[in-house]
Amino acid sequence: MLSLLVALGLVTLVRTQGAIPCGTPSVQPITTRIVGGVESAANSWPYVTLVVDDLGYIAGSATILNEHVLVTSAQHFEGPGYSIFDVDITHWRVYAGEHNIHTKDPNERYYHIARVVLHPGYNYSSLENDIALIITRERMQFNVHVSGACLPDSTHQYTVGQKCYLPGWGSTAASGNEEVLNQVDLPILADDICTHHWPDFLPATEICAGYENGTKDFCADDIGSPLLCKDQSGQWYIMGIASSGGNCKLHDEPGVFEDVTKYSDWVKKTMEDAGFPYQP
Structure with a gap:
């Protein structure tokens, strides 16, 4: 874990939740040309x-x-x-x-x-x-x-292969600057992939997302981070909550997320x- 050494800053340009729809950042997140985790654009999440x-x-x-x-x-x-x-x-x-x-x-x-x-x-x-x-x-x-962020209801859909994003301050396993908010793109995987890796995977209430080939993953300090997916409307929904996974230094197993729609x-x-x- 990292000790927090931050100071209180000023907050300006106040707006209310009712004035601007949920899941609409003023700065668009980086969603192209990502290889491994990268530093997010400031204010994009x-x-x-x-x-x-x-x-x-x-x-x-x-x-x-x-x-x-x-x-x-x-x-x-x-x-x-x-x-x-x-x-x-x-x-x-x-x-x-x-x-x-x-x-x-x-x-x-x-x-x-x-x-x-x-x-x-x-x-x-x-x-x-x-x-x-x-x-x-x-x-x-x-x-x-x-x-x-937007909260999905029980009818909100996500699809296998859909690319979603996890922002967090967790360890980068020496692959980047872990003092800043990083993000990683994680595709939704079929439930049977997580069942193969994690026999206790609960498909009724959990989402399988990530990779098996050793490229990208989240770490322990990312627990609780959102799995954010962009809707056709352009709004970002919190579809999952990071719950468990494998060794992020090896990043060869998918992650398990609570399915927020449930x-x-x-x-x-x-x-x-x-x-x-x-x-x-």
């Missing part, structure tokens, strides 16, 4: 935030859904030997508008976590239902650098119950 624990270390990433709610992996907060009831959430932070963790980015701002809602069916042993919502204490300021009803109900209903 305004929905992706850095999650930092109470010791100042990177836990992973989360994705903004509205001004108070983010979605991420449940395993940040509960797993073998640690429980959500033992974690001092009040000292955790999410950094929005972040790009380089070792420079004073002018658009970054951190927010405290008020509470975390784990999926009631989450099992840390099998990583079944590995999804959680983060509720921030402060209202996140939306602008051209910070905004929400959880959209739970996400929307939980957001509404928290007083922050989802509005695309």
Whole structure:
């Protein structure tokens, strides 16, 4: 893990979620000529935030859904030997508008976590239902650098071979600069490919994406990062949440993502119950 050495920057050019549709960045992401992971264009993934624990270390990433709610992996907060009831959430932070963790980015701002809602069916042993919502204490300021991704509903479709993208601050396994937000293109794979690699793969609630030939992968600090897919409308939807995979130094096995389409009803109900209903 990397210690976070970032400073609070000013946020300008405020906009609201209602003013601009979800999943529409002001800076278009790099989507051509990618070989392995590359540094993302600044502000091209305004929905992706850095999650930092109470010791100042990177836990992973989360994705903004509205001004108070983010979605991420449940395993940040509960797993073998640690429980959500033992974690001092009040000292955790999410950094929005972040790009380089070792420079004073002018658009970054951190927010405290008020509470975390784990999926009631989450099992840390099998990583079944590995999804959680983060509720921030402060209202996140939306602008051209910070905004929400689109949440797919249960009818939203993705196809095998479709190219999607994972942005994150995880280790690059010496293949690039891990102090900046990097991105990697990951195609959707057939379920049987992940079943071959991972006998505990759950096709009913998980997505298989990535490669088998040793070219690209995500690492441990990318857990919770979104698998973002561009819809025909041009909007970016969070279709998956990075949950598990192989050795990213070998990058010869596909990754496993929670299928967000299977959880959209739970996400929307939980957001509404928290007083922050989802509005695309």
